[in-house]
Amino acid sequence: MINKIAEGGSPGDQPAVRASGLRVTRGRREVLRGLDFAVPAGSVTGLLGPSGCGKTTLMRAIVGAQSRVTGTLEVLGEPAGAPALRPRLGYVTQAPSVYADLTVRGNLDYFAAVLGLPRAERPREVERVLDEVDLARHATALTRDLSGGQRSRVSLAAALLGTPELLVLDEPTVGLDPVLRNALWQLFHRLAEERGTTLLISSHVMDEADRCERLVLMREGRVLADGTPEALRRRGGADSVEGAFLALVAADSDNERGAAGPADPDHEREPRR
Numbered sequence: 001m002i003n004k005i006a007e008g009g010s011p012g013d014q015p016a017v018r019a020s021g022l023r024v025t026r027g028r029r030e031v032l033r034g035l036d037f038a039v040p041a042g043s044v045t046g047l048l049g050p051s052g053c054g055k056t057t058l059m060r061a062i063v064g065a066q067s068r069v070t071g072t073l074e075v076l077g078e079p080a081g082a083p084a085l086r087p088r089l090g091y092v093t094q095a096p097s098v099y100a101d102l103t104v105r106g107n108l109d110y111f112a113a114v115l116g117l118p119r120a121e122r123p124r125e126v127e128r129v130l131d132e133v134d135l136a137r138h139a140t141a142l143t144r145d146l147s148g149g150q151r152s153r154v155s156l157a158a159a160l161l162g163t164p165e166l167l168v169l170d171e172p173t174v175g176l177d178p179v180l181r182n183a184l185w186q187l188f189h190r191l192a193e194e195r196g197t198t199l200l201i202s203s204h205v206m207d208e209a210d211r212c213e214r215l216v217l218m219r220e221g222r223v224l225a226d227g228t229p230e231a232l233r234r235r236g237g238a239d240s241v242e243g244a245f246l247a248l249v250a251a252d253s254d255n256e257r258g259a260a261g262p263a264d265p266d267h268e269r270e271p272r273r
Protein backbone atom coordinates (compact mmCIF):
# COMPACT_ATOMS: atom_id res chain seq x y z
CA MET A 1 0.00 0.00 0.00
CA ILE A 2 1.42 3.36 -0.94
CA ASN A 3 1.56 6.14 1.59
CA LYS A 4 -1.39 8.42 1.46
CA ILE A 5 -1.04 12.17 1.40
CA ALA A 6 -3.08 13.45 4.27
CA GLU A 7 -3.27 17.22 4.51
CA GLY A 8 -6.06 18.44 6.77
CA GLY A 9 -7.37 22.00 7.17
CA SER A 10 -5.81 24.21 9.81
CA PRO A 11 -4.74 22.39 12.93
CA GLY A 12 -7.60 22.10 15.39
CA ASP A 13 -10.29 22.32 12.67
CA GLN A 14 -12.71 19.50 13.01
CA PRO A 15 -13.07 17.79 9.64
CA ALA A 16 -16.61 17.54 8.19
CA VAL A 17 -16.06 13.83 7.61
CA ARG A 18 -13.52 11.55 9.25
CA ALA A 19 -13.19 7.88 8.39
CA SER A 20 -10.89 5.38 9.98
CA GLY A 21 -10.76 1.67 9.18
CA LEU A 22 -14.11 2.06 7.39
CA ARG A 23 -15.46 -1.16 5.90
CA VAL A 24 -18.74 -1.92 4.13
CA THR A 25 -20.03 -5.27 2.94
CA ARG A 26 -22.71 -5.45 0.23
CA GLY A 27 -24.09 -8.85 -0.66
CA ARG A 28 -21.16 -11.19 -0.12
CA ARG A 29 -18.48 -8.70 -1.08
CA GLU A 30 -16.54 -6.27 1.03
CA VAL A 31 -16.86 -3.21 -1.22
CA LEU A 32 -15.10 -0.72 1.09
CA ARG A 33 -11.96 -2.29 2.48
CA GLY A 34 -10.58 -0.17 5.31
CA LEU A 35 -10.74 3.51 4.38
CA ASP A 36 -8.90 6.27 6.25
CA PHE A 37 -9.40 9.85 5.14
CA ALA A 38 -10.77 13.23 6.20
CA VAL A 39 -12.80 15.87 4.37
CA PRO A 40 -11.84 19.33 5.70
CA ALA A 41 -14.78 21.51 6.76
CA GLY A 42 -15.72 24.19 4.23
CA SER A 43 -13.87 22.51 1.36
CA VAL A 44 -15.02 21.43 -2.10
CA THR A 45 -13.72 17.87 -2.10
CA GLY A 46 -13.89 15.56 -5.10
CA LEU A 47 -14.33 11.82 -4.67
CA LEU A 48 -12.84 10.34 -7.80
CA GLY A 49 -12.36 6.83 -9.06
CA PRO A 50 -13.44 4.39 -11.74
CA SER A 51 -16.97 3.08 -12.00
CA GLY A 52 -17.61 0.44 -9.33
CA CYS A 53 -14.77 1.49 -7.00
CA GLY A 54 -17.23 2.29 -4.18
CA LYS A 55 -17.96 6.03 -4.38
CA THR A 56 -21.74 5.68 -4.04
CA THR A 57 -21.36 3.16 -1.22
CA LEU A 58 -19.11 5.58 0.65
CA MET A 59 -21.56 8.45 0.14
CA ARG A 60 -24.45 6.28 1.33
CA ALA A 61 -22.43 5.41 4.46
CA ILE A 62 -21.72 9.11 5.10
CA VAL A 63 -25.39 10.07 4.89
CA GLY A 64 -26.40 7.09 7.04
CA ALA A 65 -28.20 5.17 4.27
CA GLN A 66 -25.87 2.17 4.12
CA SER A 67 -26.09 -0.95 6.27
CA ARG A 68 -23.23 -3.23 7.36
CA VAL A 69 -20.75 -0.42 8.01
CA THR A 70 -17.89 -1.02 10.48
CA GLY A 71 -14.97 1.11 11.63
CA THR A 72 -15.20 4.80 12.48
CA LEU A 73 -17.20 7.26 10.43
CA GLU A 74 -17.79 10.70 11.93
CA VAL A 75 -19.88 13.30 10.14
CA LEU A 76 -19.99 16.89 11.46
CA GLY A 77 -18.73 15.56 14.78
CA GLU A 78 -21.45 12.88 15.13
CA PRO A 79 -21.46 9.20 14.25
CA ALA A 80 -22.74 8.77 10.67
CA GLY A 81 -26.48 8.07 10.66
CA ALA A 82 -27.18 9.96 13.92
CA PRO A 83 -30.73 11.39 13.69
CA ALA A 84 -29.45 14.86 14.66
CA LEU A 85 -27.53 14.95 11.37
CA ARG A 86 -30.63 14.75 9.17
CA PRO A 87 -31.28 18.52 8.79
CA ARG A 88 -27.55 19.27 8.60
CA LEU A 89 -26.97 17.13 5.49
CA GLY A 90 -28.04 17.35 1.87
CA TYR A 91 -27.71 14.29 -0.37
CA VAL A 92 -28.27 14.13 -4.10
CA THR A 93 -28.36 10.64 -5.57
CA GLN A 94 -27.30 9.84 -9.13
CA ALA A 95 -30.87 9.40 -10.35
CA PRO A 96 -33.08 12.46 -9.80
CA SER A 97 -35.24 11.76 -6.75
CA VAL A 98 -38.18 14.07 -7.35
CA TYR A 99 -41.85 13.54 -8.17
CA ALA A 100 -42.54 13.63 -11.93
CA ASP A 101 -46.19 14.57 -11.48
CA LEU A 102 -45.53 17.62 -9.28
CA THR A 103 -44.36 20.99 -10.53
CA VAL A 104 -40.84 22.09 -9.71
CA ARG A 105 -42.14 24.41 -7.00
CA GLY A 106 -44.54 21.70 -5.78
CA ASN A 107 -41.62 19.31 -5.28
CA LEU A 108 -39.63 21.89 -3.36
CA ASP A 109 -42.63 22.86 -1.18
CA TYR A 110 -43.10 19.20 -0.37
CA PHE A 111 -39.44 18.58 0.54
CA ALA A 112 -39.35 21.80 2.59
CA ALA A 113 -42.32 20.48 4.59
CA VAL A 114 -40.71 17.03 5.03
CA LEU A 115 -37.57 18.74 6.27
CA GLY A 116 -39.68 20.48 8.88
CA LEU A 117 -39.01 24.05 7.75
CA PRO A 118 -41.53 26.40 9.40
CA ARG A 119 -44.50 27.02 7.07
CA ALA A 120 -43.97 30.80 7.04
CA GLU A 121 -40.37 30.42 5.87
CA ARG A 122 -41.01 27.87 3.11
CA PRO A 123 -41.97 30.16 0.19
CA ARG A 124 -38.87 32.34 0.63
CA GLU A 125 -36.63 29.30 1.02
CA VAL A 126 -38.09 27.66 -2.10
CA GLU A 127 -37.56 30.82 -4.20
CA ARG A 128 -33.98 31.05 -2.92
CA VAL A 129 -33.04 27.52 -4.00
CA LEU A 130 -34.88 27.92 -7.33
CA ASP A 131 -32.67 30.94 -8.04
CA GLU A 132 -29.53 29.12 -6.92
CA VAL A 133 -30.00 26.33 -9.47
CA ASP A 134 -31.34 28.73 -12.11
CA LEU A 135 -34.77 27.13 -12.37
CA ALA A 136 -36.97 30.06 -11.31
CA ARG A 137 -38.48 30.38 -14.79
CA HIS A 138 -39.44 26.68 -14.78
CA ALA A 139 -41.02 26.80 -11.31
CA THR A 140 -44.53 26.06 -12.59
CA ALA A 141 -43.50 23.32 -15.06
CA LEU A 142 -44.36 19.73 -14.30
CA THR A 143 -41.11 17.96 -13.42
CA ARG A 144 -41.78 15.22 -15.98
CA ASP A 145 -41.69 17.86 -18.75
CA LEU A 146 -38.15 18.97 -17.87
CA SER A 147 -34.91 17.84 -19.51
CA GLY A 148 -32.69 15.36 -17.63
CA GLY A 149 -30.29 18.13 -16.61
CA GLN A 150 -33.14 20.30 -15.35
CA ARG A 151 -34.55 17.40 -13.33
CA SER A 152 -31.13 16.84 -11.72
CA ARG A 153 -31.13 20.48 -10.74
CA VAL A 154 -34.52 20.08 -9.04
CA SER A 155 -32.93 17.33 -6.90
CA LEU A 156 -30.02 19.61 -6.16
CA ALA A 157 -32.39 22.45 -5.21
CA ALA A 158 -34.19 20.09 -2.81
CA ALA A 159 -30.84 19.25 -1.17
CA LEU A 160 -30.09 22.96 -0.74
CA LEU A 161 -33.26 23.59 1.28
CA GLY A 162 -32.56 24.51 4.89
CA THR A 163 -28.91 25.42 4.17
CA PRO A 164 -27.22 22.11 5.06
CA GLU A 165 -23.67 22.21 6.41
CA LEU A 166 -22.57 19.21 4.33
CA LEU A 167 -23.70 18.49 0.78
CA VAL A 168 -23.01 15.03 -0.60
CA LEU A 169 -23.50 15.02 -4.37
CA ASP A 170 -23.25 11.80 -6.38
CA GLU A 171 -22.06 12.64 -9.91
CA PRO A 172 -24.11 15.87 -10.09
CA THR A 173 -22.68 17.00 -13.42
CA VAL A 174 -23.12 13.77 -15.43
CA GLY A 175 -24.90 14.41 -18.72
CA LEU A 176 -24.87 18.19 -18.38
CA ASP A 177 -23.62 20.46 -21.15
CA PRO A 178 -20.36 22.34 -20.50
CA VAL A 179 -22.09 25.66 -19.80
CA LEU A 180 -24.34 24.14 -17.17
CA ARG A 181 -21.49 22.14 -15.67
CA ASN A 182 -19.49 25.30 -15.32
CA ALA A 183 -22.42 27.12 -13.69
CA LEU A 184 -22.88 24.29 -11.19
CA TRP A 185 -19.20 24.25 -10.23
CA GLN A 186 -19.41 28.00 -9.67
CA LEU A 187 -22.42 27.45 -7.42
CA PHE A 188 -20.55 24.75 -5.46
CA HIS A 189 -17.64 27.11 -4.81
CA ARG A 190 -19.97 29.96 -3.90
CA LEU A 191 -21.70 27.74 -1.31
CA ALA A 192 -18.33 26.85 0.23
CA GLU A 193 -16.99 30.40 0.22
CA GLU A 194 -20.09 32.33 1.25
CA ARG A 195 -21.71 29.88 3.67
CA GLY A 196 -18.86 27.63 4.69
CA THR A 197 -20.74 24.60 3.30
CA THR A 198 -18.63 21.46 2.85
CA LEU A 199 -19.22 19.75 -0.48
CA LEU A 200 -18.26 16.16 -1.24
CA ILE A 201 -18.76 15.59 -4.96
CA SER A 202 -18.21 12.29 -6.75
CA SER A 203 -17.17 11.94 -10.35
CA HIS A 204 -15.53 9.35 -12.52
CA VAL A 205 -14.44 12.09 -14.91
CA MET A 206 -10.91 13.06 -13.96
CA ASP A 207 -11.08 16.38 -15.81
CA GLU A 208 -13.34 17.67 -13.03
CA ALA A 209 -10.54 17.10 -10.52
CA ASP A 210 -8.98 20.52 -10.94
CA ARG A 211 -12.26 22.16 -10.00
CA CYS A 212 -11.87 20.74 -6.47
CA GLU A 213 -9.71 22.08 -3.64
CA ARG A 214 -9.17 18.57 -2.33
CA LEU A 215 -9.42 15.10 -3.78
CA VAL A 216 -9.94 11.61 -2.46
CA LEU A 217 -8.85 9.12 -5.13
CA MET A 218 -10.43 5.68 -4.82
CA ARG A 219 -9.70 2.37 -6.44
CA GLU A 220 -11.31 -1.00 -5.78
CA GLY A 221 -12.81 -0.12 -2.42
CA ARG A 222 -9.74 1.65 -1.06
CA VAL A 223 -8.43 5.20 -0.85
CA LEU A 224 -5.44 5.36 -3.13
CA ALA A 225 -4.41 8.88 -2.13
CA ASP A 226 -5.92 12.12 -0.88
CA GLY A 227 -4.78 15.73 -0.88
CA THR A 228 -4.87 18.82 -3.07
CA PRO A 229 -4.85 18.31 -6.88
CA GLU A 230 -1.42 19.89 -6.93
CA ALA A 231 0.00 17.59 -4.26
CA LEU A 232 -1.44 14.55 -6.03
CA ARG A 233 0.02 15.58 -9.39
CA ARG A 234 3.38 16.04 -7.66
CA ARG A 235 3.05 12.70 -5.92
CA GLY A 236 2.21 10.90 -9.18
CA GLY A 237 4.90 12.82 -11.09
CA ALA A 238 2.36 13.89 -13.73
CA ASP A 239 0.93 17.06 -15.31
CA SER A 240 -2.68 16.05 -14.80
CA VAL A 241 -4.63 14.39 -12.01
CA GLU A 242 -5.56 11.66 -14.49
CA GLY A 243 -1.86 11.01 -15.18
CA ALA A 244 -1.15 11.02 -11.45
CA PHE A 245 -4.03 8.61 -10.83
CA LEU A 246 -2.66 6.17 -13.42
CA ALA A 247 0.85 6.41 -11.95
CA LEU A 248 -0.51 5.84 -8.44
CA VAL A 249 -2.55 2.84 -9.67
CA ALA A 250 0.58 1.37 -11.28
CA ALA A 251 2.60 1.90 -8.08
CA ASP A 252 -0.21 0.40 -6.02
CA SER A 253 -0.43 -2.66 -8.29
CA ASP A 254 3.37 -3.16 -8.07
CA ASN A 255 3.09 -2.87 -4.32
CA GLU A 256 0.29 -5.45 -4.16
CA ARG A 257 2.27 -7.84 -6.37
CA GLY A 258 5.27 -7.35 -4.10
CA ALA A 259 3.15 -8.00 -1.01
CA ALA A 260 1.70 -11.15 -2.60
CA GLY A 261 5.20 -12.66 -2.74
CA PRO A 262 6.76 -14.63 -5.61
CA ALA A 263 4.50 -15.48 -8.53
CA ASP A 264 2.72 -18.82 -8.59
CA PRO A 265 4.99 -21.23 -10.59
CA ASP A 266 1.93 -22.72 -12.40
CA HIS A 267 0.95 -19.26 -13.48
CA GLU A 268 4.47 -18.74 -14.91
CA ARG A 269 3.91 -21.68 -17.23
CA GLU A 270 0.85 -20.15 -18.86
CA PRO A 271 1.52 -19.11 -22.45
CA ARG A 272 2.05 -15.40 -22.95
CA ARG A 273 -0.52 -13.55 -24.98
Ligand SMILES: Nc1ncnc2c1ncn2[C@@H]1O[C@H](COP(=O)(O)OP(=O)(O)OP(=O)(O)O)[C@@H](O)[C@H]1O
Binds near residue numbers: 027031058
Ligand atom coordinates in the same frame (compact mmCIF):
# COMPACT_ATOMS: atom_id res chain seq x y z
N1 LIG B 1 -26.68 -4.14 -3.56
C1 LIG B 1 -25.47 -4.59 -3.86
N2 LIG B 1 -25.09 -5.87 -3.58
C2 LIG B 1 -23.86 -6.31 -3.86
N3 LIG B 1 -22.89 -5.56 -4.41
C3 LIG B 1 -23.22 -4.29 -4.72
C4 LIG B 1 -24.49 -3.74 -4.45
N4 LIG B 1 -24.50 -2.45 -4.86
C5 LIG B 1 -23.26 -2.20 -5.34
N5 LIG B 1 -22.50 -3.30 -5.26
C6 LIG B 1 -21.08 -3.42 -5.67
O1 LIG B 1 -20.35 -2.56 -4.86
C7 LIG B 1 -19.26 -2.00 -5.61
C8 LIG B 1 -19.25 -0.51 -5.43
O2 LIG B 1 -20.41 0.05 -6.03
P1 LIG B 1 -20.67 1.61 -6.02
O3 LIG B 1 -22.02 1.86 -6.63
O4 LIG B 1 -20.43 2.13 -4.67
O5 LIG B 1 -19.52 2.13 -7.00
P2 LIG B 1 -19.31 3.56 -7.70
O6 LIG B 1 -17.86 3.87 -7.59
O7 LIG B 1 -20.28 4.55 -7.14
O8 LIG B 1 -19.69 3.27 -9.22
P3 LIG B 1 -20.30 4.27 -10.34
O9 LIG B 1 -19.28 5.34 -10.61
O10 LIG B 1 -20.50 3.36 -11.52
O11 LIG B 1 -21.59 4.80 -9.79
C9 LIG B 1 -19.46 -2.44 -7.05
O12 LIG B 1 -18.55 -3.45 -7.35
C10 LIG B 1 -20.87 -2.94 -7.11
O13 LIG B 1 -20.99 -4.01 -8.01
